[in-house]
Amino acid sequence: MKKNNRIIYCCQECGHQTPKWMGRCPACGGWDTLVEEKPPSLDQYGRGGRDLSTRAAPVPIDSVALEDEYRLLTGIQEFDRVLGGGIIDGSLVLIGGDPGIGKSTLMLQVLNGLARKAQKVLYVSGEESVRQLKMRSQRLNAVSSNMLVASEINVESILSTVDSVKPDVLVIDSIQTMFSPDVASAPGSVSQVREATMKLMVMAKQTGVPVFLIGHVTKEGAIAGPRLMEHMVDTVLYFEGDQNHVFRILRAVKNRFGSTNEIGVFEMKASGLAEVPNPSAVFLAERAENAAGSVVTACMEGTRPILVELQALISSAGFGTPRRTILGLDHNRVSLLVAVMEKKLGLDMAGHDIFMNVAGGVKVSEPAVDLGISSAVASSFLDRAIPDKMMLLGEVGLAGEVRGISQLEPRISEVRKMGFTRCIVPKSSLKTVSKMDGIELIGINQLSDMMDLLF
Numbered sequence: 324m325k326k327n328n329r330i331i332y333c334c335q336e337c338g339h340q341t342p343k344w345m346g347r348c349p350a351c352g353g354w355d356t357l358v359e360e361k362p363p364s365l366d367q368y369g370r371g372g373r374d375l376s377t378r379a380a381p382v383p384i385d386s387v388a389l390e391d392e393y394r395l396l397t398g399i400q401e402f403d404r405v406l407g408g409g410i411i412d413g414s415l416v417l418i419g420g421d422p423g424i425g426k427s428t429l430m431l432q433v434l435n436g437l438a439r440k441a442q443k444v445l446y447v448s449g450e451e452s453v454r455q456l457k458m459r460s461q462r463l464n465a466v467s468s469n470m471l472v473a474s475e476i477n478v479e480s481i482l483s484t485v486d487s488v489k490p491d492v493l494v495i496d497s498i499q500t501m502f503s504p505d506v507a508s509a510p511g512s513v514s515q516v517r518e519a520t521m522k523l524m525v526m527a528k529q530t531g532v533p534v535f536l537i538g539h540v541t542k543e544g545a546i547a548g549p550r551l552m553e554h555m556v557d558t559v560l561y562f563e564g565d566q567n568h569v570f571r572i573l574r575a576v577k578n579r580f581g582s583t584n585e586i587g588v589f590e591m592k593a594s595g596l597a598e599v600p601n602p603s604a605v606f607l608a609e610r611a612e613n614a615a616g617s618v619v620t621a622c623m624e625g626t627r628p629i630l631v632e633l634q635a636l637i638s639s640a641g642f643g644t645p646r647r648t649i650l651g652l653d654h655n656r657v658s659l660l661v662a663v664m665e666k667k668l669g670l671d672m673a674g675h676d677i678f679m680n681v682a683g684g685v686k687v688s689e690p691a692v693d694l695g696i697s698s699a700v701a702s703s704f705l706d707r708a709i710p711d712k713m714m715l716l717g718e719v720g721l722a723g724e725v726r727g728i729s730q731l732e733p734r735i736s737e738v739r740k741m742g743f744t745r746c747i748v749p750k751s752s753l754k755t756v757s758k759m760d761g762i763e764l765i766g767i768n769q770l771s772d773m774m775d776l777l778f
Contacts, residue, residue: 407581
């Protein structure tokens, strides 16, 4: 068999390639995920298609001239914050999220904000017709003569359109629907997604046009397609949130031009997504006063401190095996803290169900909220409310010690802004914080100190 006519089998979950078919992928372990594909010919980039080579000679890095960084502002401050301050020329941004979460709605609003600033923008959809895009844009009040829309799945046709139209920003919705005639496989396959992303990336770098790719996610929550796609792009954004809640969180998990783990908070309304400039006030707006098992703590999302309410409910187990239901927190972390409390504080919770929740549908993963989790569990178990205007911060070790945390000062500033007057923090972190008027900082070393102060 000639080399150019050989057949490979590609896993549709992870992108692993093998020369023969197997029932189970040896890389990711997925069953029946290997699909027959024809590899691209070696000369496809230089003959009959777009030349992807840059032919750039290497230069000394100290001789490269740097200009002032220019960022294109969209007018949506929460979106600009997540990107690191705006859109960089030639950047490739991947946006993923569950179906119906609001990815297309967000990008239409972003393009509308740019179009109102006399920027020519192009929205290419492989899932909707031009008429459907117009209907949705009217509902969002995002209609402008500077916004161009097209319904196309052929990558070569899209690149030709970009050459003729020369837009300032390009949006592809979605990358899984794009098709390249150079690859003999169906749209949405690993080879097609990888090839389409590569061509769009080269176009963005050569022309300086920022490109936004909307991507579907798998049932595990990862962006569908090969992991190589996330490595090729400059920024990866995840649009999170429960469809039963009105709040949506845009989170940056990779950003070559700004801070990672930065978030933007939006509220879903009938007219589209609205910015939430003060998430702490929104998440604490409906907090019940003097309720056992409720505590407020501060988590850092990138450079932004956000106050969240942790709720715990401890009840006697109705069956032989106690339940542990955790929403918005790391299940293993909560189990670890419960074990520490049983061992060091003498709280017998072995025969009790434990339910924990972060109000507002937020997900918190950093260890700085350990003290808040422990106090919420103890409050519900003892059925005694935590004193009003009290907030807790700190990491808890397996020996029951309270360890120091980072970025304590911005957290305390946010706490004071929201009207809290007392804050329990690790004693080792007090020396890193300057004294602030209007709030009392109480340092502790052990988990037992927290129990003495609160209960």
